Amino acid sequence: MMPLLSIHSVHKTYRLGRVPVPVLHGVSLSVEPGEFIAILGASGSGKSTLLHLMGGLDRPDAEPRGRIEFQGRDVTTMASGELDGYRNNAIGFVFQFYHLLPEFTVTRNVLLGAMIRHGVLAYMGRRADLHSRAKELLEKVGLSHRLTHRPQELSGGERQRVAIARALMNDPPLLLADEPTGNLDHETGGKIMDSLLALRRERKLTLVVVTHDAEIARRADRVVRLLDGRVA
Amino acid sequence: MYQLALTYRYLFSKVMPLLAAVGVALCTLMVLVTWSVMSGFLGMLINTGRTLVGDVSVGWPGAGFAYYDELIVDLEKDPLVEAACPMIETFGSITPPDARPRGVLIRGVEGASYARVTQFADTLWWKPVDEPLPKDKARMDPRLDGLGKAAWSEIYKNGLSLTRPDPRTGAAMPAIVPGIHVTGLNRRYIEGYYKPLLIERRQSTGKSEWIDAFLPLDPDLPVVVTVFPIDSMGRPYEAYSRNLPVANEFQSGVYEFDQSIVLMNIDSLQEMLKMKEGLRVVDAPAAPSAQPHGESFAGAPPPATVRDPARVTNVLVKGRGDMSDPARARALRERVQEIYDRFAARHNGEVPSAADIEFVTWEEQNATFINAVRTERTLLLVLFMIISFTAVLLVLAIFWAMVREKTQDIGVLRSLGAGRGGVAWLWVCYGLAIGLVGSTVGLIGSYLIITNINPIHDWLGKQLGLVIWDPKVYYFTVIPNRVEPLDAGVVFVCGILACGLGAFIPALRAAWMNPVAALRNE
Numbered sequence: 001m002m003p004l005l006s007i008h009s010v011h012k013t014y015r016l017g018r019v020p021v022p023v024l025h026g027v028s029l030s031v032e033p034g035e036f037i038a039i040l041g042a043s044g045s046g047k048s049t050l051l052h053l054m055g056g057l058d059r060p061d062a063e064p065r066g067r068i069e070f071q072g073r074d075v076t077t078m079a080s081g082e083l084d085g086y087r088n089n090a091i092g093f094v095f096q097f098y099h100l101l102p103e104f105t106v107t108r109n110v111l112l113g114a115m116i117r118h119g120v121l122a123y124m125g126r127r128a129d130l131h132s133r134a135k136e137l138l139e140k141v142g143l144s145h146r147l148t149h150r151p152q153e154l155s156g157g158e159r160q161r162v163a164i165a166r167a168l169m170n171d172p173p174l175l176l177a178d179e180p181t182g183n184l185d186h187e188t189g190g191k192i193m194d195s196l197l198a199l200r201r202e203r204k205l206t207l208v209v210v211t212h213d214a215e216i217a218r219r220a221d222r223v224v225r226l227l228d229g230r231v232a
Numbered sequence: 233m234y235q236l237a238l239t240y241r242y243l244f245s246k247v248m249p250l251l252a253a254v255g256v257a258l259c260t261l262m263v264l265v266t267w268s269v270m271s272g273f274l275g276m277l278i279n280t281g282r283t284l285v286g287d288v289s290v291g292w293p294g295a296g297f298a299y300y301d302e303l304i305v306d307l308e309k310d311p312l313v314e315a316a317c318p319m320i321e322t323f324g325s326i327t328p329p330d331a332r333p334r335g336v337l338i339r340g341v342e343g344a345s346y347a348r349v350t351q352f353a354d355t356l357w358w359k360p361v362d363e364p365l366p367k368d369k370a371r372m373d374p375r376l377d378g379l380g381k382a383a384w385s386e387i388y389k390n391g392l393s394l395t396r397p398d399p400r401t402g403a404a405m406p407a408i409v410p411g412i413h414v415t416g417l418n419r420r421y422i423e424g425y426y427k428p429l430l431i432e433r434r435q436s437t438g439k440s441e442w443i444d445a446f447l448p449l450d451p452d453l454p455v456v457v458t459v460f461p462i463d464s465m466g467r468p469y470e471a472y473s474r475n476l477p478v479a480n481e482f483q484s485g486v487y488e489f490d491q492s493i494v495l496m497n498i499d500s501l502q503e504m505l506k507m508k509e510g511l512r513v514v515d516a517p518a519a520p521s522a523q524p525h526g527e528s529f530a531g532a533p534p535p536a537t538v539r540d541p542a543r544v545t546n547v548l549v550k551g552r553g554d555m556s557d558p559a560r561a562r563a564l565r566e567r568v569q570e571i572y573d574r575f576a577a578r579h580n581g582e583v584p585s586a587a588d589i590e591f592v593t594w595e596e597q598n599a600t601f602i603n604a605v606r607t608e609r610t611l612l613l614v615l616f617m618i619i620s621f622t623a624v625l626l627v628l629a630i631f632w633a634m635v636r637e638k639t640q641d642i643g644v645l646r647s648l649g650a651g652r653g654g655v656a657w658l659w660v661c662y663g664l665a666i667g668l669v670g671s672t673v674g675l676i677g678s679y680l681i682i683t684n685i686n687p688i689h690d691w692l693g694k695q696l697g698l699v700i701w702d703p704k705v706y707y708f709t710v711i712p713n714r715v716e717p718l719d720a721g722v723v724f725v726c727g728i729l730a731c732g733l734g735a736f737i738p739a740l741r742a743a744w745m746n747p748v749a750a751l752r753n754e
Contacts, residue, residue, distance in 0.1 A: 057647055058748045081651055088649020099644045099751065103241035113648045115234035123233040166648075 002072055004174060004206050005031040005054060010066035012049050012058070012229075023049045025229040026066070033173070036200060036207040038217040041226035047210040048178050050226065054208065055091045055176045056083045070174075088117050092167030094177040094196075098159040100151040106162050107147045110134040113169040137165040140202075141195050157188035164196060168203070175200070177209045181216065193219065234650065235658040239665045242634075249666050252623075252630045252731075256670025257677060259620035260727045264678035266616055267719055269685070270609035272712030277605055279556070280485030281598040283351040284339075284493070286317075286548030287555040288565045289597060290572060291590040295466045296320065296507055296543035297583045303547055303575050312567045314552040317345035318544040320501050326408075326494060327456040328415040329445060330431050336414060336494045338459060340501030340544075343393045349550040352392075352495075355482040357412050357426065358448050359388035365424040366710050367690070373425035379449070387448045391480025394497040399451045406500035407479035408455060411490035415455070417445040418481070422699065447478035454478075457496065461505040463512065463540075472504045488601055502542060511537040561593035620730065623670075627663055627734030635659065635738045642742050643750030656743035663735025664728055671727030675720060682713045 012024040023046040031037055031054075041047045052058040053068060056075050060066050068075040070090060078086060087093075092113075100109045114130045115123060123130070138144055141161035151159055160180060167175055180196065181189030193216055200207050209216060217223045225232040243249055290303070300318045307316040320340035327333040347353040360381045364371045375384060390396050395404035412418050418426040428446040435441060447453050454475040461469040476496065483490055502508045513535045551564040573586045595602065635642070642655055650658075681688065689711060692698045 052748050055647070057751075058746075084646075084649050084651040084654075086649075087647060093647045095647075095751065099640055099647075101238070101641055101644065103238065103245050108237065112234060112645075115237060116645065116648050116650045116654070118233055120233050120236060170649075 001032070003030040003069075004033045004035075004071060005029075006067075006069045007050075007054065008067040008069075009064070010050075010053060010068060011061040011064055012046070012053060013061055023229050024053075024060070026064070027226070027229070027231055028066075029224060029231060031174070031206060031208060033206055034200075034204050036197070036219070036221045037209070038220035038223045039208065039210045039226060040212070040214075040217050040223055045226040046229040047226055051176050051178050051208065051210050054174075055093055056086045057093075088113060089170055090172050090174060092170070092172040092175040094160070094163050094167050094175065094180045096179040096182040098151070098156075098163045098183075100159055100162055100166075102151055105148050105150060106138065106143060106154070107131070107134050109151065109162055110137060110165045110169055112166060117170060134165070134169060137168055138162070140199065141165050155188075156184050157192060160184065160192050161195060164192070164199070168199060168205075171203070174206045174208070177207065179211055180209065181211070181213060189213070190215070234645070235654065235661045238658055239662045242662055243665050243669070246634070248630045248634065249662070252627050253666045253670040253673065255626045256623045256667055256727055256731055257674035259616075259623045260671045260674025260723055261678045261681065263613065263616045263620055263723050264674065264715070264720060265681055265685075266612055267609075267723065268678070268682045268713050268715045269711060270605075270612060271716060271719070272714040274602070274605045274609055275714055276712045277486060278595075278598070278602060281489075281602060282556070282594045283355050283484045284482075284489060285594050285597050286349045287551040287561050287594055288549040288568050289319075289546050289590070289592050290549070290568060291321070291546040291592070292584050292588075293321065293545050293590070295462055296545040297589070298541035298543050299575070299579055299583060300542075300544045300547055303572065306571050306575055307547070307549055307568065310567060310571060312552055312564055313549055315345070315348040315550045317342060317349045317548050318498060319346070319546040319548055320498060320505065320507065321545045322459055322501070322505060324457060324459040324494075326410065326414065326458070328417060329433070329447070329453045329455070330415075330417065332416065333456075333458075334414070334416075335492075336410070337492050338457065338494050338496060338501065340496055340498040340505075341394070342498045343391075343395075346495075346548075347392060349548045352482070355484050356388055356391040356409070356480050357483045358384065358391065358480050360384035366686075368423040368425055370423075372421065372423065374427055375425070383449075387480055390448065391482070394479055394495060396451075396477040396479050405477065406497040407477045408457060409480050409482055409495040410455070410478065411493045412481040412483045413487065413491035414481075414494055415445075415447065415478075417447065448480050451477065457494070457504075459501070459504050461507075463506060469506060474500075474504060476500070486598075486601065498544070502544075507543040509542045510540055512540045513537050555594070558593065558595045561595060565591050565593050620727075623727075624730045624734040627666060627731045628737060631659060631663060631735050631738035632741070635742045638742075639745065639750045642745050643747045643752075646745075646747035647751065652743040655745075656739040659735050659739035659742050660732050663731040663733075663739070666735075667728035667731030670731065671724045674727060675724050678720075679715065682715055685711050685713050 007027060007029040009026045009028055010024055011026055013020050013022045015021065027050060039047050039050065053060055060068065060076055070086065075086060101112065111130060111134050118126065135147065138147060141164055143158060143161055146154060146158060151162065154162065181192050184192060196207065197219065199205060209220065211217060304316045304318065307313045322338050323335065324338045325333050325335050358375065361373065361375045364373050364376060390407065391409050393404065394407055394409055396407040397403065398405050412426060417429050417431065419429055420426055428444045430442045431445040432440050433443050445453065454477050456473055457476050458471055458473040460471050463469065482495065514537060549564065549568055551560065555561045555564060569586055569591050572589065576583055576585050645655055689700065
């Protein structure tokens, strides 16, 4: 079976002023459909960088050239607009610090991906369907009573649930979570992971989670360890 | 879609963009109020500038041209021409009763025909009035009562005919109608009316008394008019002075006219300037070598003379219909030129050719002050637009700060699939929205101010003692205001576009932000 995402010898170097700072050194990885992978590693090992490259938020080094293929299509050679579409349709991101827009209500935050996907007329045409889907997702993460609240009125756990619902709004096959419980207490973090895994089962999602948490790693199908920018 | 939703939220959830909108509103308001007042002022000047010059003038300054009656008949036969009249224009001086001479432009006209071609009759100031001026709430205008209607009517009639009845015989004597500021003996009040000043008059006994210098009424207050005649060949004669009474005074609405022009009866001026029909010596005999007792040489031949017809320097033409459109006035000028061509062909060598003579429309005649005000209006607008450019910089600065503040949001949008163009458009949309709100508020505010500018001005005057548009300085009693919908539309759209422009650079910055760096921004 074709992997959902395959990474072949990817390098990534950042620049601090004129000083090159290599972060990834030829990372290769394959993610099968429906798989739950936990990426573990010390701070600065390149976990988040790898996640950003997988999600098309950043591009790997051109030399030496590696490849990131999603369902057989090379993400690294996609044009900018194509890459935007890839992020919008194929990927759902969940961040450690939730990154909800404070001006929007919970429902609008969830709808954001759909607003980006559709133009004004198309959005207005599907408004009812999209709102009902957003509501359904919020019900699934246990926030049906918070639809019109603003993010600042929610607890950390609730915010992260909104972020999960937002990531799933466009029904992406791959969910990338960057330390989703890193900012939460142990109990809340556990509940968040429960929600994520329940959604994964229900939607047959592929899940890649960057974490320091051994408990999360224990629940994953596979653990990938990064050490100094290499898969250990 | 997200651009509209976010723009709406950003607009009403932050104080800074609302402050920017207030800045835009003030700039829009400032430009629109200035533009409308200056346009009103210009419109008023253009209209009032036409009151004493007709629509087209045929002119040969200095010596003047002959057979003008024939030209007037020709002109009045044309369907484009409603009326025409002769005029003499010359420089001279007047010495009012306060014995302070001043240089003036003297225009000799025939009252009735001049009133047909121009709005001379309406410009005569001293006449019976029933309603006070708009700002004269206390009814202080002397024309409202005082002399009585009959006396004011008499003075008005005198003005129309440019004559005054002789106090002893009752016969009409030639008189002058100076602009109301020419003599310097009328005081203009803030409400817009005039009152004569008091002047000191020395009596035969050696004592002096203070009297009202109301020249159109007092028979003992003549004005000395001095002109400098030249003959038909342009040769100067000696200056000619004459005492003339004042029949009335005019107020055209253009200060330059009202303080420098004196109208007088054309016959009298022709006489003073030696422009009446008469004999001119062309070949004088040689002077005898010696004649005892100053007796004339009986055998000398009489001097050779020619008959010079009467001359004027101008013929003023009034077109049929509305000539406020400069293009129509120019068309009339072309027609007048054709008529003059034929007239000059009939009098070959006797009158200046059409190529030499001046044909000017009212607009060209008043070009100096119309263009000056036009230039002032443009200059003011440019200055205010430069000031308004600060709105662009204000939006730029606010957006620069907001893009910095919203860096993580930009990262989130990019992570959810928003493209660079979409993110840039979000900020430009936001700028345009601020422009729309600001310009709309500014437009409504300026409309309210412009339509109520006079009550507002009066209120400021009463409450704070502020008189911004002093009628003594600006020469209008009511602040002129004219809102051109097209101009307002241009300012409105410019306000919106200026904000879009101000948002453009921060929008580019947002668009080219690295999404990973944006998400990590704290």
